[in-house]
Amino acid sequence: MLTVSIMLATLMQTLDSTIANVALPHMQGSLSASQDEITWVLTSYIVAAAIATPLTGWLSDRLSVKRLLTISVAGFTIASACCGLSETLAQIVCSRLLQGVFGAALVPLSQSILLDINPREKQGQAMAIWGMGVMVGPILGPTLGGWLTDSYSWRWVFFINLPIGIMALAGVAAFLPARAPRRGVRFDAFGFATLALAIGALQAMLDRGEQLDWFGSKEIVAEALIASISFAFFIAHTATAGKVSFFKRELLRDPNFAVGTFFIFIVGAVLYATRALVPPMLQNLMSYPVAAAGLVTAPSGAGTMIAMLIAGKLLKRIDSRLMLLAGMLISAFALWQMMHYTIVLSESDIVWPGVVQGFGLGLVFVPLSTLTFSTLTAELRADGTATYSLMRNIGSSIGISIVQTLMTRYTQVSHADLAANITAFNPAVQPLLASGSRMDIAMLDRGITQQAAMIAYLDDFKLMFVATLLVIPLLILIRKPGAYSTDVGAHAAID
Incomplete structure (x- = not known):
């Protein structure tokens, strides 16, 4: 219960x-x-x-x-x-x-x-x-x-x-169960203030950057400066504040936690970002209503749930790192399928790659969470889980901002490349230009814009595919919990 x-x-x-x-x-x-x-x-x-x-x-x-x-x-x-x-x-x-x-x-x-x-x-x-x-x-x-x-x-x-x-x-x-709060817990106001300023400015910059043309906007420049300066102060303060530091440096002394947190940041940036691409693609290019777009993307959640149930059972029998490898490869395969999308897609063309990607993501998430906290002492878990969630969210925000920005730029580049072929010397478009009909020319421009946007989506999927493959070698940095049993025992004795 x-x-x-x-x-x-x-x-x-x-x-x-x-x-x-x-x-x-x-x-x-x-x-x-x-x-x-x-x-x-x-x-x-x-x-x-x-x-x-x-x-x-x-x-x-x-x-x-x-x-x-x-x-x-x-x-x-x-x-x-x-x-x-x-x-x-x-x-x-x-x-x-x-x-x-x-x-x-x-x-x-x-x-x-x-x-x-x-x-x-x-x-x-x-x-x-x-x-x-x-x-x-x-x-x-x-x-x-x-x-x-x-x-x-x-x-x-x-x-x-x-x-x-x-x-x-x-x-x-x-x-x-109710537990007594810890007495004598000091609050590092300066450490929290600098970290809060850095995170708040970074999130605002990532969320509004694409709307405001990034560093062409004074607001985005100001947010970037605030985030950079505040984070620099936070790092300097954390390194010199001793035991009063807001961020518990003991977390970074646990190798699995440090690597796992870095890995979930990368996973958030690479895999979560692809979830932000498909719904707008369906609605803007293929005229899907909001509810219909939701229905064809929702089955990916079923793939995630099935994978998580399987992963939870298999963790006792299979090396968690092998499960992580399998999850990343399956996710890469789903992105490879998405790289071959066309402007005309059936519902099954959308559903199955989503289910496959969801399944791969489920195989990544469970063993990664388990390995990250397997060697962390109970006293550090609340701080550890907060840091883990924060890094996952920041990673996903950065990934989504990157793919949305590249989507806009790829569309402009592709539109220019395609439009360069629309000349009076191109036999395929000579009848349209000769007719002088504004309706025909407008329809032609609409078709070019639609194809340019589709090319941009495919370029984004290709980028995510390559990034997923590049992340896989990081798995060698994660070790079995047993590799740190001595360190865990030492921490327990100290506590």
Whole structure:
């Protein structure tokens, strides 16, 4: 029952990371907001969650895990109700900020609790259950959001959290054991302030960069400078602050955690980014309605769930690194299939590569989570899971920003290359040009733009395919947990 309760909280938070995306046009009309203003509904949530995530470890020590989780679930549920009741843009942006702040701790705390309540031999299965909530939520979010918006109202995108939040809150209150908070926990205000500034500015830059033409915008330049300077101060402070440092340097002394965190950053940047390409491709190039695009992409979540269930069972029998290798190769194969998309696709052409990629991602996620925390002491888990979640989110934000920016540039380049062949000397277009019909010329330009965009999508898929293959050699840096048994015993003795 405790597992069900904390997974409901996790699912609620991960759903909200994508469920509101498809409802933005409806919110824009209802709240009388411009295109630029309505994007702050998404940006405010992302930035607030990113800033608050590193606080999870310190707050869990200061308040206790049960109290922090209870406050987080209750606050997120109330903030969701406020989002649904908002009548102005300012109200919904403030409510989304609160959602991000309260929801930041839900994913890392749920992972930490599952690791704590399960013995080592069952931690693989525990990570499979946790991974389903973390991975399936963002996949199902657009589908569920599209259905709720079309069938009822955009407000139900937020109201759907109320029953889930109430059940999660009741379960946590009833089944999570209470533990006394740690006394004498000091807060490194300067370390947190510099890290929060760096993360907040970076997330805002990544989220708005493509809209504002990146460094052609003064806002993006300012955000980049703030992120760089703040992060430099944070590193210098962490290196010289001793035991009072906000970031626990002991985390980096655990080789598996250090490599696993770096790996999940790369995985987030490479594999999560591809999930951001297919829905807009279907809607913009193939005229799929939002709900239909969600239905043909949702089966990838089924592939992820199946892979996670299998991975949880096989971890006891198969070297986790072999499972990671298999997952990366399967994901690369799915991207290879996507590289051969054309402007005319059947539903099965879209569904099956998505299922294959989802299956590969599931095989990567479970063993990676298990290996990353297999040698980490219990005292460091709350901080470790917060860092792990933060790096995954930053990686995915960077990956999505890169593919979207390259998508725009590839489209422009391809359009110029294709349009260069449209001349009076080309026999294929001479009849169109000779007719002098503006309608014919407009249709020709539309076809060129459509083909140029398709070429850009294929170039992005090719980039992700190559990047996935290049990540695979990093697996040699990950070792079996047994390789560090001596170090773990030494840490336990010291504690």
